[in-house]
Amino acid sequence: MSAFHAKAVNAIEDARLIGFVDVVKEKARRRAEEFGGQAYDDVRRLLERKDVHVVTICTPNGLHEEIALAAAAAGKHIIVEKPPELTLERTDRIIAACRRAGVKCSTVLQSRFRVPMAALKRTLESGALGKVLVGDVTMKWFRTDAYYQRDAWRGTKSLEGGMFMHLAFHYIDLLRWFMGPVKSVLAKTARLLHHAIETEDTGMAILEFASGAVGIVEASTAAKPGRDVRLELHGERGSVQIEGERVQQWWIDGREDEEAKARLSREAPTASGSETAFDWEEHRLQILDVIDAIRNNRDPAVTGEDGRNALEIVLxxxxSAETGCEVTLPLSDESVLGRHFSGII
Ligand SMILES: NC(=O)c1ccc[n+]([C@@H]2O[C@H](COP(=O)([O-])OP(=O)(O)OC[C@H]3O[C@@H](n4cnc5c(N)ncnc54)[C@H](O)[C@@H]3O)[C@@H](O)[C@H]2O)c1
Known part of the structure; x- marks a missing residue:
């Protein structure tokens, strides 16, 4: 991901890339050679620099906290890749540290900046779709065994978290952003194709929202060859369906809006078959937003709390998958409802 961040930073006139840190210094050196800046193998050396104002964190999912806390303590704003961390406790510590230090904290959830997603959010806020009744995500992706074997942390519970945590996270965040807080979750997970990994590669979750709306998230990295994610919302006044970056349906008040469909759509890869097959433009937009938030001392468009909200749904x-029971939010030790259900897998 650091290459995506570097390309995005280098495309922003107002930003300067100062350096890369990697515990494997050779990796930092290669990045610095390609994109500019200094290479370090100790984050403290970078944090000592007065000309560093923002740190973007692209280490494995379960290794964000220590760097985030050190950066906040050094007075640096942080942009932390999703998920912010693997537990609510660690994420809360990151958010609290940033608040204490008076620095901004933004979770990278760049899909919110995708043109049709941002347009859908504006449409929902205008009330044009009416109350949303149903929201579904179908993420039929494919990842190879080589992808999981490439780095020791992939497919592990302690450092990656699982397919929902690592990949469906973006789309769970989008549903939460569009539809508001989730009230309960009923889920089933399975490891169907990637037998060497520790976590699920497939799963389904039924979500009930506080608004009364319902939704389904169906996600997998075992669906060859992988197709673009389909997100569908059905409101009182119509339906919107987005597949990848293409708007397939924008039907409101009895009319299919062909103009909106054409204006908001483009053909672009969205990582369905390979982890690097997508554009860094959305990262650029999110980093631009954080710079503006710092300048104008406002919250970033995507906050640490937003990352926490999606994390809570994933957890x-x-x-739910572990207990076979419906789970209520906010999560607490007593969040499991006694209602068992018969599995579908
Ligand atoms: N926003 C997105 O669409 C998106 C896509 C892919 C990955 N990500 C996220 O980006 C993060 C990194 O994923 P990746 O695929 O680039 O992983 P990666 O394994 O390719 O890179 C992680 C790097 O971190 C280094 N590292 C590990 N511990 C470190 C430490 N303590 N200090 C400094 N460096 C350390 C590793 O040596 C490695 O080079 C993850 O949180 C992942 O979820 C986000």
């Missing part, structure tokens, strides 16, 4: 999915 509820895992708790």
């Amino acid at each position: 509820a999915i895992y708790r």
